[in-house]
Amino acid sequence: MNDGPSRRPTIKISVDGEPVPKQSFRYGPHPYQPQRLLDWQALVSWAAKQQMFGRHPVAYPVKVTIWFYRKRMGKCDLDNLSKAVLDAMNGIVFEDDSLVVELHLFKFFCSMEQHVPGIVVFVEEP
Numbered sequence: 066m067n068d069g070p071s072r073r074p075t076i077k078i079s080v081d082g083e084p085v086p087k088q089s090f091r092y093g094p095h096p097y098q099p100q101r102l103l104d105w106q107a108l109v110s111w112a113a114k115q116q117m118f119g120r121h122p123v124a125y126p127v128k129v130t131i132w133f134y135r136k137r138m139g140k141c142d143l144d145n146l147s148k149a150v151l152d153a154m155n156g157i158v159f160e161d162d163s164l165v166v167e168l169h170l171f172k173f174f175c176s177m178e179q180h181v182p183g184i185v186v187f188v189e190e191p
Contacts, residue, residue: 067068068153069158071102072189072190073123073125073189073190074136074154074189075187075188075189076102076116076117076123076158076186076188076189077116077185077186077187077188077189078109078112078113078116078154078158078184078185078186079112079181079183079185079186080107080108080109080112080183080184080186081136081181082183083105083108083109083135083136083137083182083183084105084133084134084146084149084150084181084182084183085105085144085146085149086102086141086142086144086145086146086147086148086149087106087148087149087152090096090190091105092178102149102173103152105149106152106153107153107185108181109149109150109153109154109184110153110154110157113153113154113157113158114157116158117157117158120155122148122157122158122159122160122188123158123159123164123188124159124162124164125165125174125190126165126166126167126191127159127165127166127167127169127188127189127190127191128166128168128169128171128188128189128190128191129151129165129167129186129187129188130148130165130168130170130171130186130187131146131147131168131169131170131171131185131186131187132171132173132184132185132186133170133171133172133173134173134175134180134181134183134184134185135172135173135174135175135182136174136175136176136182137174138174141172142169143170143172146170146172147168147170150184150186151165154186154188158188159188160168165191166191168170
């Protein structure tokens with residue numbers, strides 16, 4: 066009996082640390098990104114590389130779900146948070162973030178007693 070097409074396994078990546086949004090920073094003719102954003106993206110990329118060890122980036126359409134846990138209640142756009150994460154996983158988890166055909170984003174504010182600031186990312190077939 067055939068249960069239909071087999072589904073590829075879900076990729077789960079967890080990263081501890083305060084999520085940093087990626088905005089369009091431009092000063093003069095060259096784009097500028099603050100060091101804390103570059104550090105955050107390096108941390109996300111490292112976690113993605115650890116999870117993908119021995120596997121190639123996926124080359125098929127994916128659904129991505131990201132849970133953001135932030136300790137700061139300040140103004141922070143959800144789309145800018147996701148941009149930093151997707152860009153950091155580009156070429157590691159998926160060949161290109163243009164393969165993301167469905168995106169689910171959730172932002173939670175937490176105290177250290179409730180949850181450690183960070184992200185949990187799920188990448189799967191839509």
